[in-house]
Amino acid sequence: GMSNGEEIIVRVHFKPTPSIFQPQQTIDINNNECECLLKGRHDPCIAIRGSVVCESLLSLVLADMVLLNLTSKIEYLKTIYNEN
Numbered sequence: 001g002m003s004n005g006e007e008i009i010v011r012v013h014f015k016p017t018p019s020i021f022q023p024q025q026t027i028d029i030n031n032n033e034c035e036c037l038l039k040g041r042h043d044p045c046i047a048i049r050g051s052v053v054c055e056s057l058l059s060l061v062l063a064d065m066v067l068l069n070l071t072s073k074i075e076y077l078k079t080i081y082n083e084n
Helices: 047-069 074-083
Strands: 024-027 031-037
Touching: 047 074
Parallel strands: none
Antiparallel strands: 024 031
């Protein structure tokens, strides 16, 4: 969409991360090779960390759009930066 300078509101929904029940090769704390196999459901909720990731990615995308729009003249970028 487009913005007229008003606050941008974003709604994000997260699906729980699925557990992987296949054996996985990994290492333990002593750097020994071992196999990890899950038993039961261990679906963590990533919403708390996910909101930080989404906010950061949105900032990067918006900054990228500003830079794409202002690549013709650096003076435009300086003007916008000094206004904020």
